[in-house]
Amino acid sequence: MTLPLRVNVAPERAEASPGDNLQFDVTVRNASDIVEHYGVEMLGLPEGATVRAEPEVAKLRPAESATLTVKVTLPVQPPPPAGTYVVGALVRSPYRHDVSRCVEVPIQLASVEQITLRTTPEVVTGGRTGQYTVELTNGGNAPVRLFLTATDPERRVSTVFQPAYLDLPPSAAGRALLSVAAPPPWNKEKQRQLTIAANPQVPGATPVTGTATFVQEPRIASKFAKIAGIAAGVIVLAAAIAVPALIAKGGDDKQTPAAATQPATAGAGATTAAPQSAAPPPVGAGASAGASAGGQTAAPPPTTAATTTAPSTAATTNAGTAARQVDLTKPPDGVVASDFFRNDGFLVSADPGTISVPGCASARSAAVVTDATSGQRFLTSSTPDDPTKCHEVPLMLDFLPNGAAGAVQVVPLTPNTMTMEVHFADLSNAPAPTLTVPPELAAQHGGVDYVLISPAVAGGGVATPVAVTALKFAPLS
Known part of the structure; x- marks a missing residue:
């Protein structure tokens, strides 16, 4: 039986990277004995890809042929997962759906590495030891294992990561605790520059690096102070x-x-x-x-x-x-610097890696906004350049190293609209639906390292925005 149409696609396969533009020539021959109209669709493309065919529909007489040019644009952000996509070039009549034919075209999408590294805080002041939190985000399109290292030019600082490596799927983030130790100087303050590196477990991959500073106070000055105090x-x-x-x-x-x-x-x-x-x-x-x-x-x-x-x-x-209460709405309306509350003992930011919010992959900032209806001000999550967007992304309150909280209470703008996840100094975590961490629980895990405040999901599946007004916390006893 003669097929009603014949289809050829050139090229027969393609290799591409996120953001590339591809072009396919789809040649259609009308093998029927009547005049037909034909259009082409591309099935199985990565999510976010766009397709445009020229012309959209070809009118062919019996035994007549035509070529339709199909242009495909692959998305850049977020990058689609790497791998082989078997795309189907489907040619069919818009008036007779039984007249159709599909030709498979494999597209090999290359992997892209987009690893970001952030150290909190950037500067630690202490004596012999100090601690940092290293946050890594995989913005690429393939899973990656990252091994962590830290060095200083004088090679005097010993470092320990917990854990020593992180496995991150695409569009995911993870944290590790970095503990550093070095002999304190005798009579002069010493600043040690650390280079922190995340090394992908891929041959020939380029490590991602960041910097931190370890400021050590002299040991003699501290002894003189003690002696003077005793005297x-x-x-x-x-x-x-x-x-x-x-x-x-x-x-x-x-x-x-x-x-x-x-x-x-x-x-x-x-x-x-x-x-x-x-x-x-x-x-x-x-x-x-x-x-x-x-x-x-x-x-x-x-x-x-x-x-x-x-x-x-x-x-x-x-x-x-023993306890203190910080007004989280004291900054002016707009995006808030992450270290605005440093003198109060904590940092603020957003964490888009824990809950997927469409269009908010870059929402890592916090902002103070005023509710248009009630006129009340509150702290929430946002994008770095627009305080009115991405309020559903979890908000992070990160206590400074060597200052883990012994008890925490977050005051919401509206009760029962948020939930909280507590991360302790021993790298364990637990939910806190009442936005409160009692001192007994904090003491069991060495204190509270940071908390993540997320919106509660209503019965209809609609997430409420994160909106908090105050933070009450006490030092670890």
Whole structure:
């Protein structure tokens, strides 16, 4: 039986890379005995590819032939997965769907490497050791295994990655903890420049590199500070012991024992009250201290007063630093720099690798925006150049190295619209649907390293935007 049409495609196969433009000449011959119209479609192309045929439809008489030029444009971002695509050039009549023929054309799509490396923080200040978080993103179209290394020009810094390598599928991101150690300098601050490299497990592949700085404080300066502190403490304690005794002795030489009791009492009371900068102690306490100051046991009362004062000051200090609340809406409206909250103890960014949001692969920034309806301001995720886009991407609050949080509470703009994933210092993670991490849980895992705040999905499958207003956290006890 004679086929109603005949189709040839040139070239018969093709090799391409993401972003390439391909052209195929599809020759159609009308093998029927009537006039027919024919169009061509390309089936099985990578997602995001565009096709244009010239002409769109060819009108052919019996035994007549025509060539349709098909132009195919492959997408660049995100790059389609590498591999072989068996594309079908389908020629058929728009009026008689039973008249059709498909010719297969293999297209080999090459792999593309787009690895990015980011180190947080860029500068760590410490003594012998420090820690960084290394984030790697595979923006290419093929899975890759990356081995991590870090070096310094003097080769004085020892480094350990946890884990030592990362397996990343296309459009995925991962993190590793980098711990560094080096002998601290003796009498001058030392800045050590680190080169961090991610080496793909592919022969001849070019490693991706980043930099970080390890600032070490001198060990002698710290010892002098400790010695000076101890010496100052000894001098204060000696003064607290000696001054009441001298006052009591001077009173004994000039006054009778009965008259000397009241001045000694006043002197001891004044000495006791001075460190607290508060009201004088009760008369009874002053009399007891004055009586002791006149004898051999003069030392204990001032020491007891100093001991009483110290816990009061320490309690005030601890109470002041036990927990803090940071207003996340204090930056002006617009994209927020990732280190805006560095002095508060954390960094802000977005993480598009954890939840796939169409068109938001580059949304790695945070922004403060004002709700058009309610007028309320909130912190959310966004693209680097447009604070109004990609609010459904998870928002990351990353605590600084050596500052893992011992308890965390995130305040949402609207309750029950978000969920949170907690990543601990021991590289484990756990969900926190109430946006709260209790101190007991944080202590079990060495503190909170960072949290990811994601939108909750409503019953209809619609994701709400990430919108938070404050962060409450406490240091690891």
